[in-house]
Amino acid sequence: MLLIHDVHKTYRQAVEPTLQGLSLQFPRHCIAGLLGPNGAGKTTTISIICGLVNADGGQVEVLGLDTATQLAQIKQKIGVVPQSIALYPTLSAQENLEYIGKLYRLPNKILREKISHYLQLFGLEKNAHKAIRHYSGGMRRRANIIASLLHDPELLILDEPTAGVDVQSRNMILEFLRDYHRQGHSILYTSHLLEEAQQLCEEVAIIDHGRLLVQGNPAALMQLHQCLSLEQVFLHVTGRGVRD
Amino acid sequence: MRVLATLLNEWRLFRRDLAGMVLLFLMPLGLTVVMALIQDAPFREYRDYVFDVLWVDNDGGPMAAKLHDALSSGQFRLIDTVSGRRLDSTALRNLVQTGDYKMGIVIPAGISAEVVNSANQVANEMSKSTGAVGKLPARDTRSLTIAMYFDPVSKQAMKLSLLNAIDKQLTRTQAEMILGRLSDKLASLDSTQQTRFNLQEKLQAVGVREYSTGNAKAAQLNTNSVQHNVPAWAIFGLFFIIIPIAGNMIREREEGSLMRIRLIPGSYYSIITGKLLFYVLLGIGQFYTMLLAGRLLMPLLGLPALYMGHAPLALLVTVTMIALTATAYGLLVGALFQTPNQALPFGALSIVILSAIGGIWVPVEILPAGLQQLAKVSPLYWGLDAINNLFLRSGGFATVWKPLLILLGYTLVFVALSGWIEQSRRR
Numbered sequence: 001m002l003l004i005h006d007v008h009k010t011y012r013q014a015v016e017p018t019l020q021g022l023s024l025q026f027p028r029h030c031i032a033g034l035l036g037p038n039g040a041g042k043t044t045t046i047s048i049i050c051g052l053v054n055a056d057g058g059q060v061e062v063l064g065l066d067t068a069t070q071l072a073q074i075k076q077k078i079g080v081v082p083q084s085i086a087l088y089p090t091l092s093a094q095e096n097l098e099y100i101g102k103l104y105r106l107p108n109k110i111l112r113e114k115i116s117h118y119l120q121l122f123g124l125e126k127n128a129h130k131a132i133r134h135y136s137g138g139m140r141r142r143a144n145i146i147a148s149l150l151h152d153p154e155l156l157i158l159d160e161p162t163a164g165v166d167v168q169s170r171n172m173i174l175e176f177l178r179d180y181h182r183q184g185h186s187i188l189y190t191s192h193l194l195e196e197a198q199q200l201c202e203e204v205a206i207i208d209h210g211r212l213l214v215q216g217n218p219a220a221l222m223q224l225h226q227c228l229s230l231e232q233v234f235l236h237v238t239g240r241g242v243r244d
Numbered sequence: 245m246r247v248l249a250t251l252l253n254e255w256r257l258f259r260r261d262l263a264g265m266v267l268l269f270l271m272p273l274g275l276t277v278v279m280a281l282i283q284d285a286p287f288r289e290y291r292d293y294v295f296d297v298l299w300v301d302n303d304g305g306p307m308a309a310k311l312h313d314a315l316s317s318g319q320f321r322l323i324d325t326v327s328g329r330r331l332d333s334t335a336l337r338n339l340v341q342t343g344d345y346k347m348g349i350v351i352p353a354g355i356s357a358e359v360v361n362s363a364n365q366v367a368n369e370m371s372k373s374t375g376a377v378g379k380l381p382a383r384d385t386r387s388l389t390i391a392m393y394f395d396p397v398s399k400q401a402m403k404l405s406l407l408n409a410i411d412k413q414l415t416r417t418q419a420e421m422i423l424g425r426l427s428d429k430l431a432s433l434d435s436t437q438q439t440r441f442n443l444q445e446k447l448q449a450v451g452v453r454e455y456s457t458g459n460a461k462a463a464q465l466n467t468n469s470v471q472h473n474v475p476a477w478a479i480f481g482l483f484f485i486i487i488p489i490a491g492n493m494i495r496e497r498e499e500g501s502l503m504r505i506r507l508i509p510g511s512y513y514s515i516i517t518g519k520l521l522f523y524v525l526l527g528i529g530q531f532y533t534m535l536l537a538g539r540l541l542m543p544l545l546g547l548p549a550l551y552m553g554h555a556p557l558a559l560l561v562t563v564t565m566i567a568l569t570a571t572a573y574g575l576l577v578g579a580l581f582q583t584p585n586q587a588l589p590f591g592a593l594s595i596v597i598l599s600a601i602g603g604i605w606v607p608v609e610i611l612p613a614g615l616q617q618l619a620k621v622s623p624l625y626w627g628l629d630a631i632n633n634l635f636l637r638s639g640g641f642a643t644v645w646k647p648l649l650i651l652l653g654y655t656l657v658f659v660a661l662s663g664w665i666e667q668s669r670r671r
Contacts, residue, residue: 090261
């Protein structure tokens with residue numbers, strides 16, 4: 001699903017590099033977790049994967065395609081759920097999804113069916129014509145996920161999809177991700193909620209200071225580091241110091 | 245499909261902002277109407293006005309009467325009685341000094357006699373050199389002065405207008421008298437001549453008349469307040485479209501919807517094209533609303549109706565080009581700044597500055613030479629130049645291609661710069 005080899009990235013005016021030779025690999029058709037403390041380089045890694053940011057060096061392959069030369073094909077095959085609600089707040093969910101679907105060049109009939117299906121699946125059909133800005137936090141997160149699913153992506157990338165949502169919305173999102181994975185799709189996911197990652201992910205990579213620290217199945221990592229939870233593994237490899 | 249989808253999406257976003265929509269149309273309309281009304285007076289030719297002039301005639305002769313008739317038939321209303329009292333020199337001076345009246349004329353006693361005396365002197369000199377008999381009564385010349393008084397706040401153009409009118413009439417009357425005397429002398433020399441030789445007629449063989457350089461309709465137009473203000477402030481209002489464009493671009497970046505668009509495969513230029521197209525259409529709609537107001541609303545306010553030339557297609561292309569340049573400038577401002585607090589004041593102030601140097605506030609022709617050259621830096625100048633070529637000079641495509649090419653150049657530079665700035669953000 002994902003191959004990252006010796007990737008470097010330093011932002012202009014940054015004091016330190018964000019990624020310092022990051023290398024990791026996730027197999028296809030798995031739910032993978034990219035974990036790390038604040039400032040570890042998770043969001044930068046995801047931004048490079050989906051072409052929002054250019055890497056200074058190294059190689060990134062997504063679903064067997066090189067980001068340097070095959071970005072358009074990659075974008076067609078991935079769905080990205082950004083950490084922020086990347087929707088027009090003054091437009092309704094229906095209008096946002098119609099516009100995004102048309103940018104993906106989906107035929108009108110198929111687009112209408114998909115919008116209707118996903119709005120129902122995520123419990124937003126009654127509020128389909130309400131402006132996003134009037135939605136609750138959980139509703140916004142769900143609408144944000146739908147916007148990334150319309151073109152039926154092979155790989156779904158989610159950056160903190162459950163941040164700031166209530167228990168019900170969180171449960172709904174996680175249930176959906178499991179279902180989506182069962183349908184044969186790959187999922188790459190970042191979160192600070194390590195218990196959630198432990199339950200959901202088949203493979204995790206913990207990064208810090210732009211480098212890979214450990215990677216593997218959560219259970220195997222717990223055994224390797226003689227920890228009772230993924231959170232303990234996380235603290236063990238990243239340290240207990242508070243991050244900015 | 246992506247272009248049309250973006251255009252529709254922009255319309256949806258714009259429709260949600262009802263206050264913004266109203267402001268974008270009503271504010272320029274209000275500004276155009278107010279400016280046209282305020283600048284109506286300065287734009288009027290002085291000959292359109294009738295000025296009150298205090299008049300004291302201490303002469304009472306034919307010369308004073310001729311001056312009175314000549315001034316009264318023009319743009320001056322001569323007043324010799326105020327509050328039921330006949331004016332004298334002192335009262336006239338006081339009334340002008342206090343600013344109650346802007347100007348006054350005092351005709352000295354003996355002016356008619358002096359003009360006759362001068363004419364007789366000339367005729368006698370003529371008789372002496374031609375050997376004609378008879379001498380008209382004449383004495384030594386006395387110097388007399390018509391006194392003129394002006395309120396210190398009177399404009400120079402108004403003073404010159406009155407001075408020229410009096411000077412012209414004095415010269416004319418004196419010339420008529422001299423020519424009359426000479427005609428009489430010539431007639432007395434040739435006893436066989438049946439009719440009097442008309443010298444005055446002979447001297448009027450060459451005259452002056454104004455001809456049009458353009459078509460007949462345009463020739464009837466002077467640059468009036470409506471002809472200047474409606475297109476000028478419509479261009480100004482159209483450029484203010486940069487405020488919603490830049491605001492929306494920054495909001496899209498801040499809210500993350502721009503990121504969403506960038507995650508979707510396909511050229512970002514199709515998105516930019518859709519946005520450009522929407523705002524260009526909006527700008528065209530806004531501009532034609534102003535023109536319609538100039539055509540239909542201004543006459544209701546006592547102003548002349550806007551004349552829109554005779555090349556509607558060239559006008560549409562010109563308006564489209566101006567709207568395109570304004571939209572491209574909006575993209576640049578939106579790309580250049582990170583927050584609305586930076587972009588909006590800069591955008592608004594830059595338009596005010598570009599409009600001031602570009603001849604929107606006052607015609608470029610009356611600016612100092614240096615500023616006239618600086619005006620060419622402003623895209624608003626070229627927009628107004630093209631519109632003036634179509635409206636005032638009644639031109640067609642042939643007269644607007646140069647300003648349109650320059651506007652196209654501005655557009656390409658603005659789009660290229662904004663694209664470069666957006667690209668550099670990914671680094």
